[in-house]
Amino acid sequence: EDKVVQSPLSLVVHEGDTVTLNCSYEVTNFRSLLWYKQEKKAPTFLFMLTSSGIEKKSGRLSSILDKKELFSILNITATQTGDSAIYLCAAASGTYKYIFGTGTRLKVLA
Amino acid sequence: TAGITQAPTSQILAAGRSMTLRCTQDMRHNAMYWYRQDLGLGLRLIHYSNTAGTTGKGEVPDGYSVSRANTDDFPLTLASAVPSQTSVYFCASSSYGQGSSPLHFGNGTRLTVT
Numbered sequence: 008e009d010k011v012v013q014s015p016l017s018l019v020v021h022e023g024d025t026v027t028l029n030c031s032y033e034v035t036n037f038r039s040l041l042w043y044k045q046e047k048k049a050p051t052f053l054f055m056l057t058s059s060g061i062e063k064k065s066g067r068l069s070s071i072l073d074k075k076e077l078f079s080i081l082n083i084t085a086t087q088t089g090d091s092a093i094y095l096c097a098a099a100s101g102t103y104k105y106i107f108g109t110g111t112r113l114k115v116l117a
Numbered sequence: 118t119a120g121i122t123q124a125p126t127s128q129i130l131a132a133g134r135s136m137t138l139r140c141t142q143d144m145r146h147n148a149m150y151w152y153r154q155d156l157g158l159g160l161r162l163i164h165y166s167n168t169a170g171t172t173g174k175g176e177v178p179d180g181y182s183v184s185r186a187n188t189d190d191f192p193l194t195l196a197s198a199v200p201s202q203t204s205v206y207f208c209a210s211s212s213y214g215q216g217s218s219p220l221h222f223g224n225g226t227r228l229t230v231t
Contacts, residue, residue: 039217041219041220049121049207049222049223049224050222051222052220057217097220103148103165103173105220107159109157109158
């Protein structure tokens with residue numbers, strides 16, 4: 008059965024800290040790994056990763072995929088209160104399936 | 118651009134009643150999806166459509182039906198609502214139904230079945 012597991016389930020840090028969020032996956036016909044940030048409403052797209060070892064970066068956020076060990080990490084440096092959200096990862100499998108993890112709830116304290 | 122528009126934003130529905138959740142996209146994406154999001158269970162796929170005129174069942178399709186008469190619209194119908202269908206429903210779309218492009222989400226419909 009296809010599955011995506013995220014850890015930790017929740018995390019509380021102080022502004023300025025660096026955090027690492029983990030996502031492991033087991034899916035058939037893997038195509039890509041996606042990260043989303045969800046605040047109050049719709050998940051918003053952060054990264055899509057298809058190749059191992061190539062870091063994607065956007066400002067203070069970065070992510071990398073390891074297709075051999077079947078995991079991805081999302082790093083956030085110099086965290087800010089605006090980074091507080093649920094971070095979701097999803098593995099794209101086959102023609103239509105995007106399997107989501109249950110998310111990591113991040114709270115950044117001022 | 119509007120992206121994906123869902124309506125209504127929220128709804129309280131009596132058990133046994135029917136309801137259609139509306140979803141419209143203006144990005145000309147081929148593929149569209151309906152997910153439900155429940156605490157502790159994450160996002161689960163209800164139904165999907167890779168192109169206009171075709172639909173498929175996702176992980177939790179029972180009690181729901183969809184249609185895809187054109188590219189832009191993908192309504193989700195609950196024929197006879199039950200309390201376990203209380204959830205937040207997200208419509209999403211992607212350029213290609215091949216897992217090679219990201220999903221874009223609407224703002225969701227919060228449904229409470231009493």
